[in-house]
Amino acid sequence: MRTRPLKVALLGCGVVGSEVARIMTTHADDLAARIGAPVELAGVAVRRPSKVREGIDPALVTTDATALVKRGDIDVVVEVIGGIEPARSLITTAFEHGASVVSANKALLAQDGAALHAAADDHDADLYYEAAVAGAIPLIRPLRESLAGDKVNRVLGIVNGTTNFILDKMDSTGAGYQEALDEATALGFAEADPTADVEGFDAAAKAAILAGIAFHTRVRLDDVYREGMIEVTAADFASAKAMGCTIKLLAICERAADGGSVTARVHPAMIPLTHPLASVRGAYNAVFVESDAAGQLMFYGPGAGGAPTASAVLGDLVAVCRNKLSGATGPGDSAYTQLPVSPMGEVVTRYHISLDVADKPGVLAQVATVFAEHGVSIDTVRQQGRQDGGGDASLVVVTHRASDASLTGTVEALRNLDTVRGVASIMRVEGE
Incomplete structure (x- = not known):
């Protein structure tokens, strides 16, 4: 020595x-x-x-x-x-x-x-x-070295312990967002100013790093679509449970099917209870990696502290x-592919849309027509009258896979319908 x-x-x-x-x-x-x-x-x-x-x-x-x-x-x-x-x-x-x-x-x-x-x-x-x-989760080194001979197609993960604690508490106890945040702060899981966590900035930075390594291309923070979780409600969790899902704030990095581009995004999403990420509780992190040769891998453990x-x-x-x-150096920057980062509008996934509508005949037909006009196929619809006996009803639509741009156009058109009182929530459905 x-x-x-x-x-x-x-x-x-x-x-x-x-x-x-x-x-x-x-x-x-x-x-x-x-x-x-x-x-x-x-x-x-x-x-x-x-x-x-x-x-x-x-x-x-x-x-x-x-x-x-x-x-x-x-x-x-x-x-x-x-x-x-x-x-x-x-x-x-x-x-x-x-x-x-x-x-x-x-x-x-x-x-x-x-x-x-x-x-x-x-x-x-x-x-x-x-x-x-x-x-503490070994993740960068496996992506840079262990999977260097493989082709990674997707990285899907919970990479922020604060937000996972809050969402897990809302799911398991029925607490509202603020109540769950207050508990996270009291226990030391959330900072005095939790903005970086709950608005997705922290997870977006991590998504940029993961995408760059996984796809051998340069992905900067500005390339990552970001959506926080502060608008997730108890009603969203109730809808998720009705679908056999829970809600997580996910970092999702994907290679396009044709291999010509990549996407990186952070947002709340419903995932099936059968998915391995659904069981990640408290302030823990987990990342699910999908590659050609290795198949599906999951990395799990404490993500902070x-x-x-x-x-x-x-x-x-x-x-x-x-x-x-x-006298050597280890793996450096591997950005040989120089793939473009596609905008969020090109991302294709499923959606859960909750609408407040007038409780009268013909509303469902009007709503279905708007979806059809924008090329968004409906999978399921659930409608129920309001418990307070008012003249409105709740209409929940779950779509088949569609582009984010198509969904955005659909929602804008729905807001212009006289029979639609408001769009209560929009949630992506992942992990299926």
């Missing part, structure tokens, strides 16, 4: 960073045995140096992250500060000064992954980011350190 340690700079020492530092210390001997050389925490960049950080030598703490990554003796930089800047500048500076990088920064990778990979290649450095998607995410970071650290010792 080499006696000179590999030196690691840690950028950020919050929930994840502190766990990384702890594991590096408590598992130092095991890590050294697995890598072939000891690893040494050479510096920790933080915003608040006065904060007590148990187990970390205060002499290692600095507020000058730039100076830390510019040190010529740093072998690996671990970036867990998040956000776009200064993370982007610090990572590129690390490459320029001979260090490889391990990151958990999904937002940055979704926005500028291609440029970061190019910078790493220019300096013969590694860029690893297993922790950026689905926490200090220790689980640190586990993924340390796995990358071991791999990068081994590469350093051998």
Whole structure:
């Protein structure tokens, strides 16, 4: 074993960073045995140096992250500060000064992954980011390496634990959205400002990363269609149960049937209770991968939290350190296909539409005509009068597969019918 340690700079020492530092210390001997050389925490960049950080030598703490990554003796930089800047500048500076990088920064990778990979290649450095998607679940490496000889056609997953906890609570207890969100916040599953989670921004960033790796093409955050879950109601869950379904916020990345394009989207969807993702409860994540040779694969586990995410970071650290010792680099950006990303209007799936309509003869015929005029075939229809005895009724239509553009045109035309009081909800049906 080499006696000179590999030196690691840690950028950020919050929930994840502190766990990384702890594991590096408590598992130092095991890590050294697995890598072939000891690893040494050479510096920790933080915003608040006065904060007590148990187990970390205060002499290692600095507020000058730039100076830390510019040190010529740093072998690996671990970036867990998040956000776009200064993370982007610090990572590129690390490459320029001979260090490889391990990151958990999904937002940055979704926005500028291609440029970061190019910078790493220019300096013969590694860029690893297993922790950026689905926490402790091994997902990036299987897609980049284990399935490198296969053709991945679809990635369908629950990649945000906060939203899954909320939707699971609504499903299992009948709670409303706000009640379920309040419980998630009290238990620490939701941030004080949950916008990034419940509006789908977090999941969209992960979808961009997954699509890019799975389909060997460049997919940026702006390419991902995003729809949040704040409008999902107890009535939607009741309709889902009537269909033998539940509701999940899904990240869906697909290759077109002709192989000429890809799509990436995040939105709530009904999925059958028989689908493996339907049984994913609480704050857990799961990703379902479909490929030509391997068939259907599912990856499941905790998708967030200090220790689980640190586990993924340390796995990358071991791999990068081994590469350093051998003088090699691992898999880089594989975007050789350069497939276009199709707009959401070209996505084809099934739909569940709930309408408030006048309770009188002929309404169903009018509604059916609108669907037919827009080329959307109806699978089932369910109508019932309102319990309050008013003059309106609830009409639920489930379609066969149709394009999103056709469905959008249908809904716009329905809103113009005098007999349609309102469109209560529109939900896609996936996983069939």
